[in-house]
Amino acid sequence: MTLPPFRNETYRDFNQPEHRQAMESALASVRSQLGQDYPLWIGGQQAKGDGTFRSLNPSRPAEVVGIHQRGTPAQASQAVEAAWSCFPTWAATPVEKRVELLVKAAALLRERKSEFNAWLIYESGKNWIEAEADTCEAIDFCEYYARQALRLAKPDPLVQMPGEQSDLVYLPLGVGIIIPPWNFPLAILVGMTAAALVTGNTVVVKPSSDTPTVAAQFIQLLYDAGFPKACCAYLTGSGSSVGDNLVEHPKTRFISFTGSREVGLRINELAAKPRKGQIWIKRVIAEMGGKDAIVVDQNADLDAAAAGIVASAFGFQGQKCSACSRAILHQAVYEEVLAKIVERTAKLRIGPADEPGLDMGPVINEKARASIQRYIDVGRSEGRLMHGGGKAEGDGFFLQPTVIADIGPDAKIFQEEIFGPVLAVTRARTFDDALELANNSQYGLTGAVYTRDPEKIQKAREQFFVGNLYINRKCTGAMVGAHPFGGFNMSGTDSKAGGPDYLMQFVQAKSIAEKVSS
Numbered sequence: 001m002t003l004p005p006f007r008n009e010t011y012r013d014f015n016q017p018e019h020r021q022a023m024e025s026a027l028a029s030v031r032s033q034l035g036q037d038y039p040l041w042i043g044g045q046q047a048k049g050d051g052t053f054r055s056l057n058p059s060r061p062a063e064v065v066g067i068h069q070r071g072t073p074a075q076a077s078q079a080v081e082a083a084w085s086c087f088p089t090w091a092a093t094p095v096e097k098r099v100e101l102l103v104k105a106a107a108l109l110r111e112r113k114s115e116f117n118a119w120l121i122y123e124s125g126k127n128w129i130e131a132e133a134d135t136c137e138a139i140d141f142c143e144y145y146a147r148q149a150l151r152l153a154k155p156d157p158l159v160q161m162p163g164e165q166s167d168l169v170y171l172p173l174g175v176g177i178i179i180p181p182w183n184f185p186l187a188i189l190v191g192m193t194a195a196a197l198v199t200g201n202t203v204v205v206k207p208s209s210d211t212p213t214v215a216a217q218f219i220q221l222l223y224d225a226g227f228p229k230a231c232c233a234y235l236t237g238s239g240s241s242v243g244d245n246l247v248e249h250p251k252t253r254f255i256s257f258t259g260s261r262e263v264g265l266r267i268n269e270l271a272a273k274p275r276k277g278q279i280w281i282k283r284v285i286a287e288m289g290g291k292d293a294i295v296v297d298q299n300a301d302l303d304a305a306a307a308g309i310v311a312s313a314f315g316f317q318g319q320k321c322s323a324c325s326r327a328i329l330h331q332a333v334y335e336e337v338l339a340k341i342v343e344r345t346a347k348l349r350i351g352p353a354d355e356p357g358l359d360m361g362p363v364i365n366e367k368a369r370a371s372i373q374r375y376i377d378v379g380r381s382e383g384r385l386m387h388g389g390g391k392a393e394g395d396g397f398f399l400q401p402t403v404i405a406d407i408g409p410d411a412k413i414f415q416e417e418i419f420g421p422v423l424a425v426t427r428a429r430t431f432d433d434a435l436e437l438a439n440n441s442q443y444g445l446t447g448a449v450y451t452r453d454p455e456k457i458q459k460a461r462e463q464f465f466v467g468n469l470y471i472n473r474k475c476t477g478a479m480v481g482a483h484p485f486g487g488f489n490m491s492g493t494d495s496k497a498g499g500p501d502y503l504m505q506f507v508q509a510k511s512i513a514e515k516v517s518s
């Protein structure tokens with residue numbers, strides 16, 4: 001089986017009337033489906049939990065997007081058992097068949113791009129273009145991992161000893177627990193699920209309680225594509241109630257998690273302890289938070305730098321793990337770049353995510369809004385408020401993009417992940433000092449440097465300790481295949497999603513040597 005070379009899905013331009021109309025009609029159609037009930041899926045069967053919960057539209061919190069089951073801890077255990085029962089059959093399914101199903105899923109996603117965008121807009125508060133990027137990335141993950149699975153099925157030949165035939169094969173691991181965050185409710189969920197399934201594992205998908213409808217829509221799409229329902233369980237319910245059972249179950253073989261440092265470390269700790277009947281070491285793939293910095297040198301293109309900082313800091317309201325939350329500016333250009341940042345920030349238009357052409361929508365929920373506001377209040381006492389500082393107009397969870405200057409390296413807003421539209425601006429004495437400040441973090445996810453000096457570029461390549469380094473461009477917007485994604489230190493296990501090594505984490509290698517007669 002061969003597939004055409006991988007190509008990233010193209011983003012549509014919503015200034016074109018046909019694309020704009022497609023989105024408008026998808027928004028209307030999805031709006032008419034808001035507030036529906038969704039079941040759990042365990043062992044290929046629908047099930048109810050011990051109650052329900054609602055996901056809301058953060059742009060208009062009175063609007064219910066979906067009603068979902070509160071799965072119980074007992075159902076979490078059942079889901080793992082059921083996924084384990086069908087593991088041998090799915091593991092034995094030829095890789096070509098699994099790849100064919102994944103490519104079919106990609107095709108269905110492509111056909112229904114506008115509809116998935118609309119679900120993202122209503123449930124996560126992404127604006128049109130951010131939603132388009134999320135859906136395109138989901139398609140890319142399916143197409144990319146389909147090709148990588150075929151590659152993995154044909155490993156490089158081994159050294160052959162005289163009188164022996166030696167082979168290496170990659171086997172699936174078993175049952176994987178897939179736990180995505182709400183901020184890329186489609187792309188990250190799809191990436192982790194697709195990687196696990198295409199390599200022959202079965203999964204229990206536990207979506208974020210903020211974005212379960214996007215997840216439910218995708219699980220249904222997987223079933224429509226022909227993935228056996230029993231291989232892919234769908235379990236909603238709060239992570240704090242079902243999470244431990246999923247992680248601790250002795251039949252759980254691996255956990256693929258993306259989310260906060262706090263939850264990731266908890267999962268890592270619980271997974272490390274063997275349970276009664278468990279016969280393997282669980283594998284944890286954990287991608288966690290960031291405190292990403294953009295460094296601006298004195299001889300950089302200052303307009304490009306300010307544009308890159310503002311796009312990285314406030315795109316999707318700063319709720320990206322890759323978002324720029326620290327701008328570290330050389331003292332010679334500090335006030336000039338700061339003024340440019342403030343000028344650009346002041347022009348950002350905020351409003352409901354379903355309205356086209358706006359720059360920023362709401363943050364995800366009231367808890368997030370209040371937490372970000374607390375950081376802003378602390379930041380005001382730690383530095384000089386240059387823009388924003390509070391709520392923006394509207395009924396949704398809207399916050400002004402906020403810029404706080406003169407922040408020192410020990411400040412709370414310099415060190416802690418805020419996960420909202422707040423930018424700390426810090427003065428560096430020299431370029432070396434700027435790199436040192438940038439590395440002064442427990443995290444190490446993304447970073448960018450703006451400079452025209454080749455020696456400084458080389459220095460950043462060698463010394464800026466992040467999983468994803470960008471030079472003379474913004475620090476968000478990683479593309480599948482081009483920018484394998486994952487961070488150092490407390491940002492996670494550096495699994496490099498969308499890269500050629502990613503699938504290795506979902507398999508185990510078996511070496512076979514057979515004596516042959518000469």
Ligand code: NAP
Nearest residue numbers: 181182207208209238239240243259260263287288289321
């Ligand atoms: P979160 O609060 O850690 O939640 C992530 C997922 O974990 C959700 O599905 C959540 O379910 C679940 N969960 C919560 N408690 C759990 C437990 N005890 N056991 C098992 N699962 C549990 O993170 P978030 O707020 O959704 O996402 C934002 C975070 O993700 C930020 O820190 C961001 O930097 C990080 N992130 C990292 C990357 C990356 O690639 N490094 C990418 C995107 C986001 P409930 O919703 O039901 O609680």
